[in-house]
Amino acid sequence: MITPELRRAEAANNFEELKALKEQGYNVLVDITAVDYSAHPRSAIVQRFDVVYQVMKLDPATGQDGGRVEVHCAVGEAPVLRSVMSVWPGADWLEREVWDMFGVGFVDRPTIKRLLMYEEFVGHPLRKDYPIAKRQPLIGPESGELADSPSFNVVRPTIKYD
């Protein structure tokens, strides 16, 4: 059973906390993710986003898991955290995904780009206020593409879902 030890960190010093963990031997960054608590009924929530880092101490010789730590950083609406790319290079894509899906920015790293969505997409889809079926098509109907552009072919009208 995986039972990570839970810790909280302030947004201002998440980098120091995580770097300290790396120095203590937590050599594998398991995951970085975020949760948007704006629709949660819990009243004790102060900040909107909770960025969760999970690190693991893996012994390369025996392959045994020496313990995991989960670090929670609460960040607010205009969130900016220090990137941990210099500590674990695998953090690059994970931070890009958190930016793409939630809009939590990271500094101290090369310019953050979207990972899963295309650059023309406006908004951060996994936030609670982004409707699930709001499409922003690049081509086809509703994309603003001209109807007489070559090879444009609409066979049936699109059905609107609310």
Place this chain on the structure above:
Amino acid sequence: MGPAHPAMHGVVRLILELEGEKIVHTDVEIGYLHRAFEKHAEAETWNNVIPWTDRLNYVSPLINNVGYALAVEKLAGITIPERGQYLRVIASEISRVTDHLTCIGASAMELGAFTAFLYLIKAREYLYQLVDQLTGARITTSYTRVGGVKADMPEDFAEKCKTVFRQVREAVVDTDKLLTKNRIFMDRVDGTGAMSKEDALAYGITGPFLRSTGVPYDVRRAHPYLVYDRFDFEVPVGTKGDNFDRYLCRFAEIEQSLRIVEQCFVQMPKGKHSLEPKEMKDAFEYQDEGKHGDTALLAKYKAKVDQTLQGGQRGDRPDVLTQDPIFVMPAKEDAYGSIEGLMNHFELVMWSWGIKIPAGEAYSAVEGGNGELGFHVVSDGSDRPYRVRCRPPCLYIMAALPQLLKGSWVADVIPTFGSVNMIAGELDR
């Protein structure tokens, strides 16, 4: 190498910066199959998310089902009956075999070994037929439920597995003879795409990739879940971390998975019916009496149905699905025959009622085909997940791909990319 390159691996875009034929820098662009799994998981009830998890790593769908169900059960604090656990292990291991067969088959085909591909896909076809008999579908199985599995396995499943495993082993041996000592294959695959232990750990890579570099980390050994601590199996470990080691690791893991399933059949507790034969009537008889309005008979007997048709409700086989009424629907006889059953059924299907998982968050990981497949589940106490995060094992490997390809030839991209076993469904979710 644009998103639509010769099929079989999915959609990903590699922008290679070349100096002659040598790769100087790679840029990997993913997200071409983003299907909003995590967003849909927030809109569906706890059990309804399971079909969405099928489509994550679609070559080993049962492992995703099991991973998600384990995470939810960890949050709810329930353990499933023992036979259900063995069934989940059987399903996971068969899925793992299909994953490795597909990976090796597809990469062999890209290197020109079309025969190897046909042999392995034939073996995979037999396994799909097995999965079809066990779960009802070949690929998108949705076999697990919160609290257990959908239904028991067919009566003669063990014998069928024995025949099929013999055929799979033959196909694997044939392919082994064709590929492993093949000069052409080894020239392309040996020594290419090498990565060191430290780099792999720094990127967070797990699974056959990490094991080929020499670190024997397997979630089934490090954090045994279900009943994996009762089996005797080896974890193949490589040395050099190149494509050839990964290929050998996967091949060896096929054999180990088949061993695990065989041990399951030996160790599994017998599926027992909870009723005596005199308390059961054949389903058609039961239905006929019901049509005549004989409710007394409906309350007295229970219908005898095939054990693969339970469908995720409490029934006569309490050993595959937990019998807790909070999580599992009542048997149809109770739902139609008693007021408590009816109320239980209503409370589980009515909008905004349903299975309520206590508020909190939990992380649970299983060993997927590519590595540690983790599910981080956050609940707010309602009938829908608040947030489901899938930790995709191949994301880390793809993030390390630029490092892996730096300094190699363009022709090495094909075997390297094949051995990475990128599954776009899992990568982009």
Place this chain on the structure above:
Amino acid sequence: MPIDDYVPAGVIATQLEAAMAWGRKYSLFNYPFVTACCGMEYMSVAASHYDLDRFGAVFPRFSPRQSDVLMVVGTISHKIAPVLRRIYDQMASPKWVVAFGVCTCTGGFYNNYSTVQGIDTILPVDLYIPGCPPRPEMVIQGMTMLQEKIQKQAGKNR
């Protein structure tokens, strides 16, 4: 008197277009645009158990300029839709499009911000094979239907 009475045995008399259609339908070169889970069923159909070779359609031509059937297999997201359209444009007439899997027919159960709700919003589709994923037998039935369609299109401008 039908012309068959005047020609020696072993010679078939037919229209030129019908013969061309016969040739086209039995030598389909497909471009499998595989994205997702349906790709696994596509591999099963193309492999030895459920053979696509009996339709002459086994060998996928991995260049759109050399193929006639574009098989769109698997979910199409909005990110890859322009790429799909470009591939369709690169194919030479006569060309047909097969929507393999329900994600390409109508979007499947992926009614979300990133999935195209049916590729017939961006391409003209000739054959719809629903299923998630479709069983190989369904695919084979679909291919036979496509062949009938090609035969019926003999003589029409394609």
